[in-house]
Amino acid sequence: MIITIDQSTSATKAMLFSETGSLAGRINLAHRQFYPRAGWVEHDAEEIYENTLRAAAQLIQTTGVTPAGLSSLALTNQRETVVVWNRLTGKPVARAVVWQCLRAAEICRQLIEAGKSSLVQARSGLLIDPYFSAGGLQWLLENVAGARAAASRGELLMGTIDAWLIWKLTDGKVHATDYTNASRTMLFNIHTLQWDDELLDLFHIPRSMLPTPLPCDAVFGQTTLGGQLPAPIPIAGVLGDSHGALTGQGCFAAGMGKATYGTGSSVMVNIGEKPADPPQGLVTSIGLAACGRVFYAFEGNIHCTGATIKWLKEQVQLIDSSEESETLARSVDDTGGVYLVPAFAGLGAPWWKPRAKAILTGMTLATNRSHLTRAALESIAYQVKDLVEAMSVQSGITLRELRVDGGPTRNRFLMQFQADLLQATVCPSQVEEASALGAVVMNGFARGKWNSFDQAEADLQQSREKIIPQTPPERMKQLHAGWLQAVAQAIHN
Numbered sequence: 001m002i003i004t005i006d007q008s009t010s011a012t013k014a015m016l017f018s019e020t021g022s023l024a025g026r027i028n029l030a031h032r033q034f035y036p037r038a039g040w041v042e043h044d045a046e047e048i049y050e051n052t053l054r055a056a057a058q059l060i061q062t063t064g065v066t067p068a069g070l071s072s073l074a075l076t077n078q079r080e081t082v083v084v085w086n087r088l089t090g091k092p093v094a095r096a097v098v099w100q101c102l103r104a105a106e107i108c109r110q111l112i113e114a115g116k117s118s119l120v121q122a123r124s125g126l127l128i129d130p131y132f133s134a135g136g137l138q139w140l141l142e143n144v145a146g147a148r149a150a151a152s153r154g155e156l157l158m159g160t161i162d163a164w165l166i167w168k169l170t171d172g173k174v175h176a177t178d179y180t181n182a183s184r185t186m187l188f189n190i191h192t193l194q195w196d197d198e199l200l201d202l203f204h205i206p207r208s209m210l211p212t213p214l215p216c217d218a219v220f221g222q223t224t225l226g227g228q229l230p231a232p233i234p235i236a237g238v239l240g241d242s243h244g245a246l247t248g249q250g251c252f253a254a255g256m257g258k259a260t261y262g263t264g265s266s267v268m269v270n271i272g273e274k275p276a277d278p279p280q281g282l283v284t285s286i287g288l289a290a291c292g293r294v295f296y297a298f299e300g301n302i303h304c305t306g307a308t309i310k311w312l313k314e315q316v317q318l319i320d321s322s323e324e325s326e327t328l329a330r331s332v333d334d335t336g337g338v339y340l341v342p343a344f345a346g347l348g349a350p351w352w353k354p355r356a357k358a359i360l361t362g363m364t365l366a367t368n369r370s371h372l373t374r375a376a377l378e379s380i381a382y383q384v385k386d387l388v389e390a391m392s393v394q395s396g397i398t399l400r401e402l403r404v405d406g407g408p409t410r411n412r413f414l415m416q417f418q419a420d421l422l423q424a425t426v427c428p429s430q431v432e433e434a435s436a437l438g439a440v441v442m443n444g445f446a447r448g449k450w451n452s453f454d455q456a457e458a459d460l461q462q463s464r465e466k467i468i469p470q471t472p473p474e475r476m477k478q479l480h481a482g483w484l485q486a487v488a489q490a491i492h493n
Helices: 046-065 104-111 117-124 131-142 147-152 161-169 197-203 241-248 306-315 322-331 367-396 412-422 436-444 451-461 473-492
Strands: 003-009 012-017 023-030 073-077 083-087 158-162 175-177 212-215 219-223 235-241 256-261 265-272 283-290 293-302 339-341 359-361 403-404 426-428
Touching: 003 046, 003 161, 003 436, 012 046, 012 436, 023 046, 073 161, 073 241, 073 436, 083 131, 083 161, 104 117, 104 131, 131 147, 131 197, 147 158, 158 161, 158 235, 161 175, 161 235, 175 219, 175 235, 235 241, 235 436, 241 256, 241 265, 241 283, 241 293, 241 436, 256 367, 265 283, 265 339, 265 367, 283 426, 283 436, 293 367, 306 322, 306 359, 306 367, 322 367, 322 412, 339 367, 339 473, 367 412, 367 473, 403 412, 412 426, 412 473, 436 451
Parallel strands: 003 073, 073 235, 175 212, 256 403, 403 426
Antiparallel strands: 003 012, 012 023, 083 158, 219 235, 256 265, 265 293, 283 293, 339 359
8 A cells, every 4th residue: 555645735635545546545634824924825844744744644543554554655745835944953944935925026026127037948947936936945045044154054955845745754864856846946957857057046046955856756765754654665756746637647648638627727738758838928847757758748827717607606696506507508509609708817828918807798688697607617618728729839739638627527518618629538537636646656657566657557447538529620610719809808908
C-alpha cells in the first residue's frame, strides 16, 4: 500500500492507495489561512508539516494498515507557495508566502517596466507575476530581519511545499524538488532543466538556497514519518497538484489535455517533448517528467465556469438547483440567438480583459429562462473552446481528447456541447482524487513497477466514459462565431 500526501492550499489529505490505484482510505486536516494585510496570504509551514504527520497517523490507525504493509510515500502539493527556513535550526524564518499573495506586486511591476518579461518567459515559460514563487522569495529576503545576511552565509534554504516536506520528512537529509514544482518558481530554466543563473540574479536569490531538481519519478529519500514507522520507507513520486491531475487523468501524449471545472476552470494541454512559446496570457510549464522523458504543457485559467451556474441559482434565481439547469437547457433546441458572456470578474485566458463586464445579448420577446439557462451553460463550453483553440494553434497540435473533472462535468448537456464545440472526445473522470492518483503513478515509475506509460495505463485500467461529437462542425462554427461577436461586445462596452 502507498501513503499519498496531497497538500493543498486549504488542507492536507493523507490517502492510502493500493498498488493498482484503488483508494482505501482518506484523512483530511485543514490548516489556517493568514491574511495579515489586504492582498497578503500566508500559511504556517510548521503547521502543514505537523498536519502531514497527524493525517498519516490517523490514516494508519483508521485503515489498520501495518508498517510492513506500507511500501512507500508519494506526494503532490499546492504549487508556487514558497517557504524559507534555516538549515541549522530547521525553523522557517517567516510564514510561507502563498501563491494567492500579492505582496510581490511591486517587485514584479518594476521588472516588467525594466523590460525583463521576455527574458523570464523565454527561460522559465512564465509571466512575471506575484502568483509565482520568485517575487515572494525576494520579498522575504529583503523584508525579514537578518534574512539576506543569513542567506549570504549559506544558512537559509528555500522551497515550494514539496521541498519543505521532503526536507522535514527526511530529517533534513534531502533538499530536493521535482521539475514540475521547480517550473512554477520563475527561477527554473525549462529548457536546461536547471536553475537559471540569470533569473537568480534578476531576483537576487543565492544559488545555495535552492533544492536539487529531479524528475517526478525519482526517489526523494527515506522517511519514518517522524518516527511513526519502525523502518524507513522511500519517498517516491512527487509533482505539483495540477500536474498530478494531468498524470492521474492519463494525459501522457501530445494533444491530450485536462480541464478541471470548478468555480473557474484550469485547462492544461500536453504539447509534447519540445517546449513552445505559449499564447498571449498563458504559460508553459513542465507537464510531467518520468521514464526518462519530459513533457511540456500549456496552462491557462478561466474565471467563471461553475460560478456562472451558481449565479443563475443564487443571484438571479432562474434555477433552484444545478441539476435543473440541464433540464431547462434540453427543453429548447437552442438559445434562440442569446449569448451570455460571464465576465463577472473580467475575462481570463485567453482574452485577459480584467475590465470587461458580463453581458447578455441577442434577446427578443420570445426569450425565456430556458434560453437564458442554456446560454449560461454554453458559455462555459465556449470559454474552454477558446482556451484550447489558442493552445492548439500555438503548439501546432490538434487536441485529441479532453479529460475533464469537477462538479459541472455531471451535466451531460454541457459535456456533449463541449465535445461538439471542440470536435474532440470529452472524457469525464471517474477518479475522485486525480492529483493524488498522479502521484501514485509517479510512485510506481520510481519503484520500477512500470517502465512505460502504456504499462501504467493498462495496469490502472481506469474506466472512462467517452462523449464524442454529434453535431456537424459547420453548425458549431456558426454558433462559435456568434459567441466571438458577443465577446467583442463585452470587451468594447
